[in-house]
Amino acid sequence: MDQRPVPGRTAEDATGSTAAPGDPARRPDITDARRRIPRTDALLRDPRLSAAVDRLGPQRVKAAVHQAQERARTGGIPPEQVPQTALSLLPGTAGGLRPVINATGVLLHTNLGRAPLSAAARQAVREAAGPTDVELDLTTGVRARRGRSALAALHERVPAAGAVHVVNNGAAALVLAATALAAGKEIVVSRGEMVEIGDGFRLPDLLVSTGARLREVGTTNRTTAADYAAVIGPDTGFVLKVHPSNFRITGFTRSAEPADLAGLGVPVVVDIGSGLLAPHPALPGEPDADSQLRAGAALVTASGDKLLGGPQCGLLLGRKDLVHALARHPLARALRVDKLTLAALEATLTGPSTPTALALTADPDRLAARAGRLAATLAAYGIDVRAVESAATVGGGGAPGTTLTSAALSLPEPYAAALRTGRVPVVGRLEAGRCLLDLRAVPEEDDVRLAEAVRSVAQGPAGPSAPAGTEG
Ligand SMILES: *Cc1c(COP(=O)(O)O)cnc(C)c1O
Numbered sequence: 001m002d003q004r005p006v007p008g009r010t011a012e013d014a015t016g017s018t019a020a021p022g023d024p025a026r027r028p029d030i031t032d033a034r035r036r037i038p039r040t041d042a043l044l045r046d047p048r049l050s051a052a053v054d055r056l057g058p059q060r061v062k063a064a065v066h067q068a069q070e071r072a073r074t075g076g077i078p079p080e081q082v083p084q085t086a087l088s089l090l091p092g093t094a095g096g097l098r099p100v101i102n103a104t105g106v107l108l109h110t111n112l113g114r115a116p117l118s119a120a121a122r123q124a125v126r127e128a129a130g131p132t133d134v135e136l137d138l139t140t141g142v143r144a145r146r147g148r149s150a151l152a153a154l155h156e157r158v159p160a161a162g163a164v165h166v167v168n169n170g171a172a173a174l175v176l177a178a179t180a181l182a183a184g185k186e187i188v189v190s191r192g193e194m195v196e197i198g199d200g201f202r203l204p205d206l207l208v209s210t211g212a213r214l215r216e217v218g219t220t221n222r223t224t225a226a227d228y229a230a231v232i233g234p235d236t237g238f239v240l241k242v243h244p245s246n247f248r249i250t251g252f253t254r255s256a257e258p259a260d261l262a263g264l265g266v267p268v269v270v271d272i273g274s275g276l277l278a279p280h281p282a283l284p285g286e287p288d289a290d291s292q293l294r295a296g297a298a299l300v301t302a303s304g305d306k307l308l309g310g311p312q313c314g315l316l317l318g319r320k321d322l323v324h325a326l327a328r329h330p331l332a333r334a335l336r337v338d339k340l341t342l343a344a345l346e347a348t349l350t351g352p353s354t355p356t357a358l359a360l361t362a363d364p365d366r367l368a369a370r371a372g373r374l375a376a377t378l379a380a381y382g383i384d385v386r387a388v389e390s391a392a393t394v395g396g397g398g399a400p401g402t403t404l405t406s407a408a409l410s411l412p413e414p415y416a417a418a419l420r421t422g423r424v425p426v427v428g429r430l431e432a433g434r435c436l437l438d439l440r441a442v443p444e445e446d447d448v449r450l451a452e453a454v455r456s457v458a459q460g461p462a463g464p465s466a467p468a469g470t471e472g
Helices: 011-015 028-035 040-045 047-056 058-073 079-088 119-128 148-157 170-182 203-208 225-229 258-264 289-294 320-328 330-334 339-350 355-361 364-379 415-420 444-459
Strands: 163-167 186-190 196-198 213-217 236-242 268-273 299-303 314-318 386-393 403-412 429-431 434-438
Touching (some): 028 058, 040 058, 040 079, 047 079, 058 079, 163 320, 163 339, 170 186, 170 203, 170 236, 170 268, 170 299, 170 314, 186 203, 186 225, 203 213, 236 258, 258 268, 268 289, 289 299, 289 314, 314 320, 320 330, 364 444, 386 434
Parallel strands (some): 186 213, 186 236, 236 268, 268 299
Antiparallel strands (some): 163 314, 299 314, 403 434, 429 434
C-alpha cells in the first residue's frame, strides 16, 4: 500500500507544470490536493487515531486511514478531512458487533440477539472478564464447584427443582437430556409438538442426532394421556413435552399435561422454551418452570435469553438424580457455559428488573406519551412524523399470538433503510408503506438517541431529505 507512488512527490510535480495532457487525474488542482494528503505515519501520530489504535488495534485503524487517504486521492474529500474521515470509518468497538436500537416492536428479536442484558448483568460481565474465582474457593484456596453462586441463585428462584444445571443454550439442554437419558432408547413425543425452532432447526432432528429414537404419538391437533400410556415400555427413555413457542394451534385441539403423564413410570421432560421461572401476569398462557415441576415434570429445559431476560444459556431444572446424571455426563463438558455467561446469569437472577421485563410490563399510556413527545420534537424540524398506536409482540420463541399494546413513530418508508445504516443503527419495521419505530422494546433513556438518529437521517445527504422539506 505504501509502495504506491505518492502523487505530487516528484520534482516535476513540485513545479506544478507537468500534468500529462489528456490525463484528468493529473490536473494541477487534483495533484495539488493530493500533495497535501497526510502520510500514514503522520496520521497514526494524531492523538485521536493513536487512541483508536490502543482501543481497536493497529490493523483496523490503518485500514481506515488507507481508506480515507484513498478517498482524498480520488477527490472524494479534501485532504484536510482525512483524519476525521478515518475516525468516522472506525467501528465503536473491536468486537465487530454493532449495538443497535431495537424499534421493531419484537421484544426478543432473534436477529438482534434476543434479550438485551440489564446494566447489572453488563457490569457483572465486565468484572468477570479477567481472572475470577469461577472454580476456586478463595477462603480455603481449593477448587470449588464451577459457577456455584450463579447456580445457587437459579435454584433459589425455582424452589420446586431438586437441582439445577446450566449449559450453552436451550438446544444444548435438550441434547444433554436426550443423550444422558434416552440414547439407544425412545423419546415419546406428540405429533403436535414436533417443532421447528427457526432457521431450519427442527427439534426432532436434534433429538435423533443424539442416538435416541422418536416415538410419535397422537395427531397434530389432538393427543391424549392414553396415547402416551399405550407406547410406554422398557424401551422408553422419557416422555417429552415441547411448548409450541412460536406457533399456535386452535380449534379442535387437546393435549396432555405433565400432571396427566407423571404417573406413567417414566420421567416427563418439559421443554418450556421461554425461560419463565414463575407465572407472569402479562402472559397467562405461557408455561413456567416452577409450575411445570409442581405439576409433575421431572425435568424442565429452557433458554436463558428469552423471557428470563438473561444471557444465552440453557437451563436444566428438576429431579436431583436426573440433573446430577446430566451434569456428570461426559457430554456436559462440551456444553458447559463460560464465566461471562455465569456472571450475567447471576446478575439477571438477583439484580434489578431486566430490560425484557420492563418492556413486557411497560404502560401503554406512558409509551403513547413518549411517542407523542418524540413526534412533536421531530415535527418541529419539518419531519413527516406521527405518533401512532402499535402492536408489539414477544417474539424469540415466547407467547405466540400475544400482542402488547404499544406506541410508535410513523415515518416515510425510506427512513427504514437509512436508519438501519446510520451511525447509531435503528431497526424499525415496515407497515402499510410507513416505517414504524415501536417504542416498547426501546428503553426510555434511549429516546434522545432515537430522536437524534431520525434527525440525522432527515438532514443527511443520503437520507430522504424530501420529507423534511414538505412542511405544512
Ligand atoms: C427457543 C426454543 C428452543 C431452543 O432454545 P435455544 O436457546 O435457542 O437453543 C427449544 N425449544 C423451544 C420450545 C424453544 O422455544
